[in-house]
Amino acid sequence: MNAERSPKSITTPDSASGDVVAVLHYPRFDIDKARGELRVAGRPVALRPKTFALLQHLARHPGRLLGRNELIEAVWRDVIVTDDSLVQCISELRAALDDRSQKLIRTVPRRGYIFDVRPIGSISGESLDLTAPSQSQAFDEEDCVPESVHEGTPEQAPCDFVDVAGKRRAASNTGEAGEELTSLARSTRATNNLPVQMPPLYGRAEDVAALARLLEVSRVVSVVGPAGIGKTRLAQAVAYELRNDYADGVWIVELASLADGLLLVPTVARVLGHQIALSEGGLTSLVQLIRDQSLLLLLDNCEHLLQQAAHLVTQIVADAPGVRVLVTSQEPLHIDQEQIFRLDALAVPANADATAAPGFGAVQLFVARIQAADPKFTVDSGNVSDVVEICRRLDGIPLAIEFAAAREPLLGVHGLLRRLDESLRLLAGGNRTAPARHQTLRGALQWSYGLLSAPEQTVFDRLGVFMGTFSLEAAQCVASDQTTDSWAVIDHLASLVDKSLVMVERGEVPRYRLLESSRAFALERLAITGSLDATRRRHAEALAQILTGDDLFEEPLARMRRIAPDLDNVRAAVAWALGPTGDHQIAVELAAATDRLWDARGFNDEGARLYRTIEPWVDESTPPRLAARFWFAVADLRMRTELKREAASALRAARLFQGLNDRFGAFRSLTVAAHQFAFLADRDAAIAALTGAEALLDDAWPSWLQTSVAYCRVVFAYFIDRKPDEARRLANAALQGLRLDHSFYGNRCEIMLPACDLLEGDFASALRRCNDILNRSSVTESVQLRSHILSLRGAALVYLDDFKAAELALRSACTLSMHARDPMACPYCHVALLLARQGRLVDAARTLAWIDNRQLQAVRDWIPPMAVSSYKEARAIVDSAFTREECDRLASEGARLSFEQVTAMAFPVVQSGVAR
Template sequence: MNVERSSKFVAMADSVSGAVVSVLHYPGFDIDIGRGELLVEERPMALRPKTFALLLHLARHPGRLLGRSELIEAVWRDVVVTDDSLVQCVSELRAALCDRNQRLIRTVPRRGYIFDVRPIGSVSREGLDLPAPSRSRAFNGDVVSPEWVREAVPEHSPGGLVDVVAKRGASLNPGSTGTERASSPRSARAAGNLPAQMPPLYGRAEDIAALEGFLQVSPVVSVVGPGGIGKTRVAKAVAHVLRDDYADGVWLVELASLVDGQLLVPTVARVFGHQITLGATGLMSLVQLVKDRRLLLLLDNCEHVLEQAADLVTQIVAAAPGVRALVTSQEPLHIDQEQIFRLDALAVPTSANETAALDYGAIQLFVARAQAADPEFTIDRSNASDVVEICQRLDGIPLAIEFAAARGAVLGIQGLRRRLDERLRLLAGGRRTALPRHQTLRGALQWSYGLLTAPEQTVFDRLGVFMGTFSLEAAQCVASDQLIDSWAVIDHLASLVDKSLVMVEGGETPRYRLLESSRAFALEQLTSTGSLDATRRRHAEALAESLTGDDPFEEPLARIRRIAPDLDNVRAAVAWALGPTGDRQIAVELAAATDMLWDARGFNDEGARLYRTIEPWVNESMPTRLAARFWFAIADLRMRTQTRRQAASALKAAHLFRCLNDRFGVFRSMTLAVYQFAMLADRDAAKAALTEAEALCDDAWPSWLQTSISLCRVLFAYYIDGKPGEAKRIANSALQGHRCGDSFFGDRCELMLPACDLLEGDFASALRHCNRILDSSSVTESVLLRSQTLIMSGAALVHLGDIEAAEPALRSACTLSMHASGPMTCPYCYVAQLLVRQGRLADAARIIAWIDNRRLQANNDYRDWIPPHAVFSYEQARNVVDSAFTREERDRLASEGAQLSVEQVTAMAFPRQ
């Protein structure tokens, strides 16, 4: 759900109360903060501590959209969890509160949750809360015409409509009073032409509730979204719920088959059973017909008659204050008083827990349609990951999901997933009663595409080469040419957003994206015109230039934040550059510009594979500056599995920058060399690199470069000289005036403080430093920073005896470090000590044997070198294990451990609960 000019989200209170509160009272339940207890109808409900913590955070922010990341940070600050943990807690809360219809805790697809209830008398209401939805009564479904229509229909008019409505005075006219509404008799049944029963909807409860509220305050509400997203079904469901709230009925006008906008007015009149002529007099006649009435007019599928629909609705709401208009369209009407409601796709889970997945509308719809084709179908552990991936790749679009589920009975779920790349051919065969354009996915996209101007079509086609989101500047570079300049691209992009063919991702700097099915259609259009390869080249060139940037002094953390959203685009551009029609130099340019991108997204191993592929192409034929940047990227990659190679790459980069007389480039390269040689404990090489870097540093350069030198000195003192006190002194001096999260090298200095504490045995201080880093914003932008912090946090917790908290920290650290820096041995030293504390001595012995085996094969790689702060834990665990078993037992366990892979070791240490 995405709301424009919404009256719902205004000035809500941020907390339950400014005073200290022990119990919060709600209708039907209480939250006892002091006891950490939820009481429903005075009965205590058993909630896990994390579930109650989630409830408390929701209760502190009633009426406010709380993002998933915010909730996860609030409840699981000390550990790393997936969205599934949050979904599970929400499910438990809804079960405890009997909130099956999601009226208390509402899901906002792809965004988060809203706690839509407030304590009784404890919070002042600012703005407007949504009222409870009306309760409609089912009836036999006949089309019923109220008396006002019957009186207006000539005797010869076809239809023979019969009036069964006793007019009631209830009105949504803001000018009417509550007394007037209460004094009017209620109709025996509501007028209108809606069917008595509506098909079930999945995952739309919050959308329907929001639209009900908007119709209370807005005379015109437009439900806007791309084709197939479910606008018609949602609007009909809202109209069905509200049918008893309008004395003169709810009237549906279906416009999809209307080929001439001039026929709009007669078509609407005909629904009322009234015959009128074309032209301005016809519109005036229609306005006169409804001006004193209280009704809801639902205009469905207006995008191809937008101008005429806007005129009709404007005239009606201006003259008829009792009329509400609910419109569905791919594009807003753009008229006064219009409330725009952009309908989002159905929510899709991020992982494949079959129980949690069923809380998501996309999965519910898929299962329902799959069971319609095959009554034996169920979602279980064997197919949950495939079903989730199918719904993810279909962007949660209901029409596409329905097609896919129907095909699943023929292809099987795995076969369906494998063939999704052929989606425009695969997803066909919709219901025969559906609109022709909704009988195939291509038909739905072709309908929307046909409403565009030729330049809009061109821009749309070219945007198809983007993967994931893209910036406005990138869109201008890729979509402009001699006929469409960069300013025109902005206009056409805005129009595509308006028409729901391009989605907007909110944020400080907006980014844009095409739904995957729309992207496949755009690529098909590019292919048919022979423009695909040229557009992909333009995309790769623009991306390489954008990632490189034009500011050599850009602070690394700022750079990470700027380039991190483009990972998917890098993958697409690299795939083209490495392909048969690609360009090797562009591939090198892309690789040279992505050194910090991989760590920001947690895929350093992927970056390492890319660099290995491209490295043979970097020879004398490459421009010197490009080659220097490439070797710098290898040295700067946060993949700490081949430290010697990275150190050599730093020296290569420095040499090439010297050839270019680039003092700054040499300086940056030598600071990287210090880091790598410190990891290798190579005193002479580290000292030489540090001395050169210090000599090159210029006081006129930005201050973050001074901090990078300080980090080099910290590393030398800690790893080379073995002086944690001196390292801590230098780090603290560098951190004066620094806030965690505002400087890349400052954060790395901060990270060395718990390392020093661990080496000195001050475990409480180490834990405080780790918690400070984990609370910072930058920890989410570097998987390596997070994994290393969790390693030391877990170590401190083990030493402090808090085994319950240490286990999830170390589990997360081991998982994250696999992609962040390679399968490092270091965290498993603490894991061995953890298992000893848990009494799992045999498993601890196997892990120690695995560590020993890797050290024998290490060749001085960083991954198998145990840093000073881990040696004590390793030795402590080894001593306990050696004294617990006989020689024969130790030999057997050692043999078993030496044969394990890192994945097997991790699974053994942290078995699934």
């Protein structure tokens, strides 16, 4: 049976290298082991601990080939990692050492790396393997390793090589030198139809190695992926690497231009040097001719000849044991013994870091293509954000990146990014020597699209309205109609996945997505057929229905996890519903279905803006149940700057649910109202809401609803009664027997424990609890909660005088709070105290003034008790340090600061150890 390979091989290290304190001096850099520091041109260069550990191990063995397994065992001995970790560290080292040409750290393909530079001096006893030969000594003229080796950087040779000298040595060690040398002599005489020199290949070193390993154990390997992802170039690179491993050669058969499947066998035969007539016995004759040969056959671009190619390969596997077949196709052959290698896009950086970004394949390719026209182009701090965003928007697809780079001389990087919305028109004019279907992105997509059946084309077109990922249920709702039922959609979706036009994102529940270029093509097709607006309406309606769900008692944390992946789809559906051809009632339905969504993804401010936009449309004409659900969503947004509005919305929802005799809806609304009034310290309103909720509570309902009531009581004790010991007792009682990774309100009860510790002055306990909470993903998957926990942790660290760690925690809390809860004053109360205790009194005074100004604005912040304590202590320190006139001047300056300005002032950017 065929099988898909796992993404990367996994190695478990079991040994470690020694650690010696020393300073090693090299011509352009130093390795300071005492400080754990790399210095280039006298300046420290920041490296991750594992990257520095790798550098240490390389430096201990200059000139010696260090295998991948050895390096992984030396650096990651206590953890399981993939080869990606090693490759990333090597890329970081090369970037830090400016080793673009790989003169310092060279790759020996499929074997490892050589640190090809020796120290010119050292301090203290350095345990170096100085007996290992350097580059000039390690290999004599006959056995030398080529200087340029494949790792996916612009200056290197395009492909890896076969280490002939290594094979000789291995043969000698096993006593089989004569037989091995004979084999080598035969392999060097092998013929092939490969290019004399391969073009550079970027970011595919691991794929080349993995594919070569698969060919060692599998007779048939199919490289599968969408158009333009680089299947052909990867397969050719592997064939080039293995060109000396097959006595009868490595042969590429290009099939894209072959329109008639009957011509497949004669075409393959002709490439192999045989003449086969177009007859029924042609395949048998071909297999007879090659049955005793040792060769690698590369069948390139088989997607339009799958049936014939599958028949051919099946016969070769059965009757020609020395032949291995490498296939490239958008769809697998689906034959026995086929090993499927699904090719991923080039790696794209997660962050816009000018130092790390050039180590990623997508950026390497983009830069190399621009440098072909402008050798001076580099990635720097001024353009790295645009470069990374371009690569991300193009999904790391090599063909799209090449086309985009070709437009950079005309548009510039920033202009190119702004024009990407016109991608199908923009991404044209590729290499004139490329196949016609690859000379424009539209051409590549049209080729793939033309291979689909009419029903598959219809489903593909309709999937174009999805943004980001989508569920199977959503695909069925949007793509089905009177002519295509929902079960047929499943079959067509599976076929599109098989043909690499729809990607699968594996998880507990699989989700699907179209590449951005494919999505643009599908939308274009919908527009041409005049069905775009109708499909967008169906998308919005389906999304509102799916997000609402049919489980009345769905636990809030489970709901957050279920609907969070659809944020991008909600944005697309809302944009249509609010647009000129949209529908206001569908907009209300979407808004009513998004409670918990904004909190889950940390965009509560975006949710608040949406609700305010839609609110005028919720009137007497709105169905009461829909209105009730809308006001509940508003109430449950949990924007601390809108507590009064949310509390009023909760009561409004409760009244509507009561009018519908919906006991559960009224209960949920009243508990939310009780929470909000407690935060506002409105005792009477909070007690009234909680009393009303408890009267509706049904013992037959799920237990998490009891926990929601318990959480109300914890909040009352802490915020209204100011009794942290009572709040702690109630929280611990509520937590008994709960699985916190499955409990929304249990998590919130737990978060109250460090808050109680802080209020009672037990800062060590508060810090310990915060650390425990941050280590559990069920809490931190909510951006709002993570911000709150980091704020508490920062406060504990301030009071424990660990200012460096406090600054890191509070910086993160303030950054997250900007979107999670609007720029809240709460964490800045702790920031002001941190600044005051650090002696940055002017900054502390301005921060306090910014807080005061926010409290005077129309939108007033809610500040919890512990933050009030930090504010008061910071105020006392500042007021005692300045005269009244100075205080007034600083207050005036601080009041004028924006959120971004006060944040930049509190947490200045640090470059090379100097704050600015």
